[in-house]
Amino acid sequence: IEEPLLFEVGRTDVTGVDLPEAPATSGSRLGGLGRKSAIGLPGLTEPETMRHYVRLSRQNHAIDLGTYPLGSCTMKHNPRLNERMARLPGFADIHPLQPASTVAGALDLMKQLAHWLVTMTGMEAVALSPKAGAHGELCGMVAIKAAIEARGETRSVVLVPESAHGTNPATAALIGYKVVPVPARPDGTVDPAEVKARLSPDVAAIMLTNPNTCGLFERDVVEIADAVHAAGAFFYGDGANFNAIVGKVKPGDLGIDAMHINLHKTFSTPHGGGGPGAGPVVLSKALAPFAPLPFIRVEDGEPVLVENEADAAGGEHPFGRLTAFHGQMGMYVRALSYMLSHGADGLRQASEDAVLSANYIRARLSDLFHAPFGGRPCMHEALFDDSSFEGTGITTLDFAKAMIDEGYHPMTMYFPLVVHGAMLIEPTESESRAHLDLFIGALRDLAMRAKAGEAEAFRAAPQLAPRRRLDETRAARSPKLVWKEPTPAEAAE
Amino acid sequence: IEEPLLFEVGRTDVTGVDLPEAPATSGSRLGGLGRKSAIGLPGLTEPETMRHYVRLSRQNHAIDLGTYPLGSCTMKHNPRLNERMARLPGFADIHPLQPASTVAGALDLMKQLAHWLVTMTGMEAVALSPKAGAHGELCGMVAIKAAIEARGETRSVVLVPESAHGTNPATAALIGYKVVPVPARPDGTVDPAEVKARLSPDVAAIMLTNPNTCGLFERDVVEIADAVHAAGAFFYGDGANFNAIVGKVKPGDLGIDAMHINLHKTFSTPHGGGGPGAGPVVLSKALAPFAPLPFIRVEDGEPVLVENEADAAGGEHPFGRLTAFHGQMGMYVRALSYMLSHGADGLRQASEDAVLSANYIRARLSDLFHAPFGGRPCMHEALFDDSSFEGTGITTLDFAKAMIDEGYHPMTMYFPLVVHGAMLIEPTESESRAHLDLFIGALRDLAMRAKAGEAEAFRAAPQLAPRRRLDETRAARSPKLVWKEPTPAEAAE
Amino acid sequence: MRYLPLTDADRGDMLAAIGVSSVDDLFADIPADKRLDGLVDLPRAKSEMEVERTLSRLAARNVAAGSVPFFVGAGAYRHHVPASVDHLIQRSEFLTSYTPYQPEIAQGTLQVLFEFQTQVARLTGMEVANASMYDGSTGTAEAVLMAHRVTRRRKAVLAGGLHPHYREVVETLSRIAGDEVVALPADPTAGEDLLAAIDGTVSCVVVQTPSFYGHLIDLAAVAEKAHAAGALLIAVVTEVVSLGAVEAPGALGADIVVAEGQSIGNPLTFGGPYVGLFATRDKFVRQMPGRLCGETVDADGTRGFVLTLSTREQHIRRDKATSNICTNSGLCALAFSIHMTLLGETGLTRLAALNHAAACDLADRLAAVPGVTVLNDTFFNEFTIRVPGDAAAVVEKLAEKGVLGGVPVSRLEPGKPDLADLIVVAATETTTDDDRAAFATALAEVLA
């Protein structure tokens, strides 16, 4: 099942697109800058194209094929209604710069989405435009920086727990902050005392994920927030795990000043093999004035699109612009479709089911797998570590690859970094009881085989996948990032 | 990869469809005929449903996955444009009995489709409504019967060559005709002399497939037509293989009186695992008046839908009605989209490419496979027989199953019946040269292995499919046609 | 041409490999004087964009049901189909596969058919169902032929509530085949004495419920009389959603149940493709038309499915086959099965209740319009109203007001003055309160 590369089967003189005749015109206006060299882009006819991509697709695992328990990534069911809605011509075939009078429905949709987001989170406002979670972090942190500058202060430090997603420190550093890590206490949560010990007038913010990346709710979050605020700093909440608590608690009530929401996680816009995402950022009253352009202002119940600083009202101090146009409209439609479908009741139920399912897995595996932070309940993901296989010679990687042969996508491995050989399992609310039991059975079976000493078999896994283990070291050592015509010697191989 | 049955995983108290509240009403009007017993229909939520069917789908071969050289079935590329067009609300969401004034575009589309069909075939009229090829045969044969009755005659015999599709004799018998077979001559075509020997005043029609099921053009077709007409009988052309000759010859010019056109073969509406099809029947001047209801009459260039005998004009003598409503609109849209896309030039080219590809396969395999009718060119399908494997102990069935392990769907086996162990290969115009060469290479390799005596391996094939050979005898001997709750004893197994 | 992978260079190479000099040499068997030298008189190839524009313009000249208050039924019903259904049936592996003649690589289609057959059998209350017919009307004609085979009689009685198109399809085939059909007069009030038409010469009685006019028919009495006379009861259901609320024909004694399955999973599409459901009792299975999928095991003993009992079928039995059907409605059956799986018993029951409630509400509203009479004491989601004057003209005027308000009976039963003032009206779950109110208002205006 090796599918040839497009460049091995396509030809530059073949096309799968027919075009109408061009209108007769008065000559080129390219001004001598026309292309002089060939591009080297092979084409395929439509039947060949269909086969190429359908065959390739079948080498992927997918939610629609089976359990995809990637902790922290939230692979839940993607309703097809949402896809249909996003493709309505009134949404898919409108231009971001056509007159506002011709997109009243689009602006209304953005207004409605904003209403859902701020109501669920208990916040003041939302910046819709960020393109993904990390972009949302950037948005929130820039808003914090702008708010601090607006008070005439300069602060240079951002506190980030060691268990944080890599995007947190990367974002802080990107805009010039020094990142100071905060260690976790033995139970996997942040110790308010450690935070307080690091707070100073130079601290701009703390970036805290809650529920955290160990799958635990930071139970001292209010104390942390109070201390951060007392120090004149802001509280950035990484909302990657918001899906665990929708309808159960409002982040705004916990003292959070800014939080991005991964629409592609919590509200199920499809991941599509790595994107697109959408990362709207909800903002507290203190940060709302600094939301970037563009934004929707509601006047007399009607949405007004504000695109330029010149159109900002008094009290609106947008910090600038994060992207061209208005953000990920296609994702807004899908997310609102998801919210309307679930309703307040369904969203709360979904969070409860996600947490329930994770705890069910945790409880049913607790005799065979080691939980680094003991037997307390988790939120939406169950965390284990590789001491589960101590002495067997089997690593978390081996175990993960063996899961592939059982028909499952592996859980998230080696994250969070604070846990040795971490295995982070997130079933989401989309798995049926029957699927959960099958999954648990498979993991139990593997664990028993591991403990029985079948290390060789684990190291040889996967055997039943489209590829066996890939040599990542070789890929990185002499990178081949684009296809090149084989040399005669290579071709002769 | 055994997917449980819906009945093994679903539950009657689960649903994947939410419904709005019912309006308050003044009580039931079911008059005591309401359901008293449970139905026994299990349901699945939407995520479970997606997985069930996506997983099942992956146990199928498909055109989009690889070559599907089923002779006589014409598995060609299905353009997705056609699917998109058929789903336009203006086509998919209109009711057959809403006022004609609200479906002007639909009637116009039927008019245009009819124009393409009669122009390509050189005929007088077309009856669009038949639901599939066999239904079209029925339509054409009934028209013939009606025409004969209209002249005050009764005829009771229909001539059918032995190589015909089974639908031909079945159709003739269905409406009360006695079927008299016509043998083929050694070169695989019908001998006009054999036809003439069977013609009599009691013969109503001959049903002839051209190109015939051996993949050969009936070169004496005009002589046969003349003889049939001279005997006062009609010439029914089975149009299953029309895809070989579009734009190369008009069936009307050959003397054909009625011919169904499988839109799902020649004009590529998808087969969908066995249907739906569409089988419009083109009619000669002699038969046109007898076309069934409903039909489109063109008045001043505008289409008029005639649904009832009362609305028939002078000279229109519809023989009745073959189906509720107006036929397979969804297929009409797809077929017209296909025709407009190809145009007269593309349709002719497609036929040429289909014939070229079949001959290429024939020529490249001729040293290893035995062609029952010698080395003459074929039309759109290449026919071989099992004397190719004489003495190896390998049957056509074995060979076909071995093809599965090479990633191909087998060719049509044991049809036409007149050839022993027939293997009928139809590549269509949709295969690239590269795919053709790979396919030829695989067949050559298998043939050489067969001749090398690997009979055991062939008999054990397929090994790489979702199932190994299925026990068809067992299925037929004690049919299990619906799922039944296992008895306690079965469940304990 | 975007769909044709061969290039001119490929064609030249291939001709050389074949050993001919031009492609026309391959068409040499076509009589020279009949060969076309050039193109037929039809347009040349068009780009995808142009085709899309052309067809979109045609589509725009139709009034889509979803764009207006919509109450048209009479054998085809507008229901909401979940987006996942259409997504799944477009999977390449379902859409672009053929009849599952090679079961080892067609288990997807085959298992679906086995599940479909089981769903249909349960829904109709029968023991066995086939893998689909073209639609309800052709299925009904096939059922009549099957009854002739089973009873060795050749006279069918059709109740006056049978859909006129269905009646015509049966009559057409029977006339041609030389069989007898006794079609009772149209029965808009469910007042006919069907039992009187049944005697020892009758092969089958064909009864539709809900009837074309919407009435629910008590099948039990008919079954009793038919069986006593040695005839079969063929029950016809054109609105399959009704089976979520109404007793299954199988429980009331039907011998064959034929239904139009369009309502579940399939769009209106101007009348086709639809999917015929066909169910019967085990003892008649070898007289059934159409394909059957059965369970078996493979060489490893693993459960699997195959097409079976094909000795009934035309490709084996030729002129002795039970039917000439070959291609059926596979993909529509898949859509039906997926939608039914999503619904389950709970969803189907709710859907039926919602349809019934919508129709009850509509009946009450229309009955309140001056001059309008509702003829039905019983109905499911469709009923018949009598209006003053010509029903066809009323429906046309409603359309001008943007309401598609049912089917004038005269469209299917022309030339019958006693039916000329009747309209068959349906209300499904897709109608809103506003839609139903708009219909009543518009009707009052038209009749004023």
Added chain:
Amino acid sequence: MRYLPLTDADRGDMLAAIGVSSVDDLFADIPADKRLDGLVDLPRAKSEMEVERTLSRLAARNVAAGSVPFFVGAGAYRHHVPASVDHLIQRSEFLTSYTPYQPEIAQGTLQVLFEFQTQVARLTGMEVANASMYDGSTGTAEAVLMAHRVTRRRKAVLAGGLHPHYREVVETLSRIAGDEVVALPADPTAGEDLLAAIDGTVSCVVVQTPSFYGHLIDLAAVAEKAHAAGALLIAVVTEVVSLGAVEAPGALGADIVVAEGQSIGNPLTFGGPYVGLFATRDKFVRQMPGRLCGETVDADGTRGFVLTLSTREQHIRRDKATSNICTNSGLCALAFSIHMTLLGETGLTRLAALNHAAACDLADRLAAVPGVTVLNDTFFNEFTIRVPGDAAAVVEKLAEKGVLGGVPVSRLEPGKPDLADLIVVAATETTTDDDRAAFATALAEVLA
């Protein structure tokens, strides 16, 4: 709830297996006084039918581009995307998969990315490309940051033809990060002296071609000056179809090419999601932002693909990463790659020629409208016109006449009187002769 497979019975069993009595016990870590007892103040669950109705009504309040003569561009372009593209990206295996972290079961996505990278590199004339950015604007900002890393300088020069939104995105990030940006004044006539702004303190020069105003910019001269000064040339392309007709930036000396890939494979969708293309030279690869897919072999020696060089990335390097990007535009990149595969060089070249011809035709027609001046000597499929009076008002009046006639420059550059009478106008292959004629007629009427 149709999306939630657990039943109440399941929930009870699972709670028992966990050993807690209610689901709220699992949320015990949430401070008691912050827990929500009931539902937040938002609507309850709706059926699919109701959601579809609600959203369809919102969609109907927008004027779809395809329903009118349409000439809006300025960084997002309406092109015809073959139906097969959208079909393929909806394959479950592409749509519902994650970032390919487990390459053994993600070769589909990975091979696509490898092919995408190669297509982008060839199209831009560069040696290497990444697996996509969010869009062209964020890619441009990332390119500036990358140039800072490469040159160890922190001052970017932005040409006056850069899309104003792109400029603002670069300015916003630079301001926050403490970097310097020299943005030259808006340049609607392509008259600026860019070379004069380049000196030894400059890290990079950012030049868009075709410019925001449609002019084609000769990059070679800029590249020469930039390289002499030790700076990088960042070429920005917002209309990627232009690369089918215009020389590749890589051939003219660009060091980084950033492009908005929306035009190929992706609908307008009111501005997103789109797909940023990012290409550079081999020697800079370890300074690149974003994911990279590379070729390798598996344990059997079979060719395969993996995400590689991830030591540049945030999940490994955290605060030392080249960017904070994580999720990118995978599915949009897939759509781009499929559409580009369908086009091939032949199709892309024809498509570009057709766009250029449409724009030439439109320019001629609009230039003939009294009072209208076309500012461009050169353009690809977009150009700038000067109209008498306020351009925004003209565009609004055109919309009232049912023509979406371009973007008033003042919408992106408010408060600049010298730009207030300019409209940027695009014509792609989707415009017909009739559309272009209608635009000219409507404009003449508006200006009359």
